[in-house]
Amino acid sequence: xxxxxxxxxxxxxxxxxxxxxxxxxxxxxxxxxxxxxxxxxxxxxxxxxxxxxxxxxxxxxxxxxxxxxxxxxxxxxxxxxxxxxxxxxxxxxxxxxxxxxxxxxxxxxxxxxxxxxxxxxxxxxxxxxxxxxxxxxxxxxxxxxxxxxxxxxxxxxxxxxxxxxxxxxxxxxxxxxxxxxxxxxxxxxxxxxxxxxxxxxxxxxxxxxxxxxxxxxxxxxxxxxxxxxxxxxxxxxxxxxxxxxxxxxxxxxxxxxxxxxxxxxxxxxxxxxxxxxxxxxxxxxxxxxxxxxxxxxxxxxxxxxxxxxxxxxxxxxxxxxxxxxxxxxxxxxxxxxxxxxxxxxxxxxxxxxxxxxxxxxxxxxxxxxxxxxxxxxxxxxxxxxx
Ligand SMILES: Cc1cc2nc3c(=O)[nH]c(=O)nc-3n(C[C@H](O)[C@H](O)[C@H](O)COP(=O)(O)OP(=O)(O)OC[C@H]3O[C@@H](n4cnc5c(N)ncnc54)[C@H](O)[C@@H]3O)c2cc1C
Numbered sequence: 001x002x003x004x005x006x007x008x009x010x011x012x013x014x015x016x017x018x019x020x021x022x023x024x025x026x027x028x029x030x031x032x033x034x035x036x037x038x039x040x041x042x043x044x045x046x047x048x049x050x051x052x053x054x055x056x057x058x059x060x061x062x063x064x065x066x067x068x069x070x071x072x073x074x075x076x077x078x079x080x081x082x083x084x085x086x087x088x089x090x091x092x093x094x095x096x097x098x099x100x101x102x103x104x105x106x107x108x109x110x111x112x113x114x115x116x117x118x119x120x121x122x123x124x125x126x127x128x129x130x131x132x133x134x135x136x137x138x139x140x141x142x143x144x145x146x147x148x149x150x151x152x153x154x155x156x157x158x159x160x161x162x163x164x165x166x167x168x169x170x171x172x173x174x175x176x177x178x179x180x181x182x183x184x185x186x187x188x189x190x191x192x193x194x195x196x197x198x199x200x201x202x203x204x205x206x207x208x209x210x211x212x213x214x215x216x217x218x219x220x221x222x223x224x225x226x227x228x229x230x231x232x233x234x235x236x237x238x239x240x241x242x243x244x245x246x247x248x249x250x251x252x253x254x255x256x257x258x259x260x261x262x263x264x265x266x267x268x269x270x271x272x273x274x275x276x277x278x279x280x281x282x283x284x285x286x287x288x289x290x291x292x293x294x295x296x297x298x299x300x301x302x303x304x305x306x307x308x309x310x311x312x313x314x315x316x317x318x319x320x321x322x323x324x325x326x327x328x329x330x331x332x333x334x335x336x337x338x339x340x341x342x343x344x345x346x347x348x349x350x351x352x353x354x355x356x357x358x359x360x361x362x363x364x365x366x367x368x369x370x371x372x373x374x375x376x377x378x379x380x381x382x383x384x385x386x
Contacts, residue, residue: 005071012053012068016075019048020083028080031204032349037161038204039119042086046116050076051090054239054304059098060111066301070246074297077250078257081353082204084247088240088361089158090114092122093166093184096236100182100224109164109184121162121187122240123153123210124233131366133168134177134230138212140169146219147171149185149212159208160196162187167210168233171226180229184221191215201352238311241318241361242304245297248321248357252290252328255350259283259332262339273335282331289324296320309382312374319367322357329354 005013023041031038045051053069055061062068069087077084094113097106112118129136138151149169156165165185172179187194193211224232260283263274273279296317303310329350333340340347358364374381 005067008064009067009071012064013071013075015048016050016072019044019050020075020079024076024079024083028083028204029343029346029349031080032082033203033343035203035206037158037206038083039161041083042119043116045076045083045086046090046114049114051087051094051116052114054091055094055098055110055114059094059106060114061094061098066242066304067298069243070249070297070301073243073246074250074253077247078254079250080204081247081251081350081356082202084243084250085157085202085205088243088247089119089121089162090116091243092236092240093120093164095239096122096166096182096232097184097223099235100228100232102220104220105184105223113164118164119158119162120164120166121156121158122166122168122236123156123159124168124237125153125155127152127154131363133233134180136168136170136180137173138167138169139173140171140181140183140217140222142171143216147183147217147222149183149191149215149217151212153210153212155197155207156210157205157207159187159194159210160206165210166223166236167212168229171229175227177230178227180233181226182223182229182232183217184223185212185215185217189215200355201349202356203352237361238314239304242297242300242310242314244357244361245293245300245314245318245321248318248325248354249290249293249297251325251350251354251357252286252293252321255325255328255332255347255354256283256286256290258345258347258350259286259328259335262332262336266337279335282335286324286328286331289320289327293317293321293324309384311383312371312381315362315367315370315381318357318361319364319371322354322364322367325350325354325357 052061053064057063140147167185171181191213196208300313300317373379
């Protein structure tokens with residue numbers, strides 16, 4: 001077992017760290033406060049190749065791999081969790097197209113998603129369909145020359161600003177998960193309405209609804225076969241969940257760093273509060289949870305880079321990292337006392353942002369369910385595209 005990162009991966013991590021410190025950190029608090037999607041930062045990330053680590057070179061990516069992607073994502077999320085969301089909104093359509101699209105479809109969309117000239121999103125969730133993806137009611141009805149899309153998606157990251165969306169819809173509702181299909185949909189097109197949702201955290205990452213009112217989608221914008229949508233969606237989620245887990249890891253690290261720095265500096269009862277055992281207990285827990293999550297995230301990425309199945313490992317990584325982020329942010333919040341509650345310090349932002357990781361890309365309950373059902377033999381997690 002080799003725990004050392006290659007020179008190339010160390011350089012990628014350094015690039016992510018420098019970019020985050022120089023380009024994102026100076027305005028992170030203000031961007032969050034003002035709910036500002038920073039298109040300039042987004043475009044620079046695209047130009048630097050941050051969206052293309054796991055996209056093959058033949059499609060405009062760098063093919064650097066999953067470990068490179070998680071290292072970069074962790075660095076970005078450590079500085080501002082909202083900004084790491086961009087990696088997922090581009091990654092989801094780009095890798096799905098690269099894996100399931102025709103040559104024409106790859107050529108048409110992937111390079112723009114990778115270089116940041118096109119903003120993407122992926123739309124699975126609906127008002128009445130969250131964890132139970134197969135229950136979605138957005139419908140794509142077959143016509144002579146394509147499909148007519150109708151229904152509502154909600155909680156879609158980048159919905160308010162995206163150019164194109166990878167939208168999942170039912171082409172045969174009676175067939176449940178075997179009746180879903182995937183489409184690339186132009187979001188500025190006729191019949192698409194968007195609205196922005198207000199929320200507790202990730203405020204510089206716009207989230208919204210997409211309403212499709214009889215939207216005409218040409219047949220050549222269907223990705224993969226009719227009825228293959230559910231399998232593609234689960235495959236896509238396995239990629240984006242890993243990046244999401246790395247995001248949670250970044251938030252856990254930021255919170256732990258803030259807590260350690262404050263515990264060393266803040267004096268009470270004539271000594272730094274870090275001298276108190278109850279503070280040490282809290283720090284030790286956050287350090288161990290973060291480090292355990294990091295090993296799980298790296299292992300899941302390593303398996304992906306070797307082309308090995310990793311669904312159960314991704315679920316472990318996502319669950320562990322989401323919980324580590326929430327615990328670390330909560331611990332840091334308490335250690336900072338009133339300053340944890342203050343908008344002057346970033347810890348209240350970490351606390352708000354950390355909670356999103358327990359919900360998005362499969363809630364913590366859903367990941368526990370995947371892990372336990374795999375162990376019990378009820379449903380094998382690493383079973384490929386069935
Ligand atoms: C900031 C943010 C960004 C998002 N971005 C996107 C996006 O880009 N694209 C997209 O499609 N979606 C997105 N989502 C939606 C997200 O994927 C869903 O919120 C998530 O899948 C959970 O669905 P739900 O909120 O409807 O909760 P529900 O599925 O209604 O779950 C409610 C509660 O019940 C629990 N639960 C549900 N089923 C089970 C079960 N079988 N066993 C045990 N417990 C269960 C859940 O864990 C949760 O605690 C985003 C959400 C947020 C908050």
